[in-house]
Amino acid sequence: MKFTKMHGIGNDYVYVNCFEETVENPSEVAVKISDRHFGVGSDGLILIKPSKVADFEMAMYNADGSRGEMCGNGIRCVAKYVYDRGLTDKTSLSIETLAGIKYIDLTVENGKVSLVRVNMGAPELLADKIPVISDTKEVIAQPLLVNGKTYDVTCVSMGNPHCITFMEEDVRKLDLTAVGPAFENHEKFPNRINTEFVNVLDKKTLRMRVWERGSGETLACGTGACATAVAAIVNGLTEEEVTVELLGGNLQIRWDREQNLVFMTGPATIVFDGETV
């Protein structure tokens, strides 16, 4: 199987062009190929496929083989792949995901995609997950008991679920391997959840670390950065356009509240092509 290793600010996946390859059992392939010692090494597997309803379809699998509905860093990489490799010459694209069709605008320099802006669609505040609604009708931070400690969390879906915690403590010092799995598998989240730990640096800047459902700590999470920006805005912590600083780099996130759409802008990088034996 031919594949391409790509990353979006350090959130790395193995990409397979399914116009040319067939992947029989993607969950199994995802587990094997993601292994950083016995495989290629990645946060998961993303298949680039033909679509009946959009220009392309993307199917994403976590490192444990589970399916994610959406992947913000992944969709930027898919957009770069299809343009740079000549599968399209359009600079405005649509890509089908399990979270609906996403619309994408490419910035092209010297024939290659340098920056990708994704219309990530409407965020959803997960009121049913954390069942307290304030009188402003918006779900704001609610207490959640994890490993004997109470965290204030705001849950937001960007097609996939996120649980966001703002904290005073420097998130760079957290031991995510200790606390991440307890959030991911918390009884309140029967479908498991992606968890973001966040410092508010100022009204326009957030610092975030993420523990991803099915992949553990990753250097970045695009849907997570969008969900975090939405959570920060509804909690009155930031303005509607923010820079989210992640371990692997920065993303620009803007929530257009009039249209209720979230826009994410960031880079995408091809690392190498390979072939499994």
Ligand SMILES: N[C@H](CCC[C@H](N)C(=O)O)C(=O)O
């Ligand atoms: N890293 C991805 C999200 C993967 C989400 C996945 N872990 C899930 O099960 O929802 C991103 O850039 O948006």
